[in-house]
Amino acid sequence: MEISSEYNQTRIAVPIEFENVFTHFYFAENNSDKAIIKTLLPTYQTILLFCFGESAYLTTKEKNILKVDKCIVFGPIRQSFEYTLPSKTSILVANFKDDAFYRFFGKIHQNTMMNADDLLAENCFTTLWKEISTITPPEKQVDHILSFCLPYLKKQNATSLLLSQFKNKNKNPIKTIAEQTNQSERNIQLKHKAQFGYSSKEINRYNRFLHAIKTIEKEIENKHTIEWFHIIDECNYYDQSQLIHDFKYFIGISPSQYLKFQEDICNPRSE
Known part of the structure; x- marks a missing residue:
């Protein structure tokens, strides 16, 4: 866990039996006397977010603001967004992996923020929120959520398994995979979009951007000067303008601006 007097955050791993369901859980808490604003990078994952304390706020690139009282579902997250944690407030975020959200709920709501209870007939997520709000530390909250999830999870179908393992x-x-399964490419594309929430082309572009972010983080960690042409070559960009275009698309700022504001930007994919 990253610990400071004001803001704590940690990435919580999941047991092996849940590794094809969640990539990880993310916990953050604001112990200061004022609200803290952070930027979360895109993940192309759907998230289930629980809030404890005062209401948190999510702000999209389009300046749409969502108040989070207890829990919401949001995603797939294609672009960065800001989240505001009021004083003495914490969040716990479940990050669904590949088609896991589809396997829970049977469909994906594209680019939607919604109350988690709208996904199921019962108000079970409000009940879950009440149960975990009394549990500490966050690792124990995660254990409780994983136990809750088991009855709802459907088995991954053969095509989705091939796509997620490719x-x-x-x-x-x-x-x-179309050739392997004797299906048309169009059929595989439709299944990918319906069950993962995004196309194969979209995720390839995102992975290239993520590789650039991780390369930059590694260079900073090693106290190296950022050489942009090295980043372009390492991450298979055509030129600098394509690199800049991707940064502005995914997080709304240029690569050089990213360096300046990096302390306020959270990369949930970082180990």
């Missing part, structure tokens, strides 16, 4: 960067996953 790692060959030199081949087109849609074309390869």
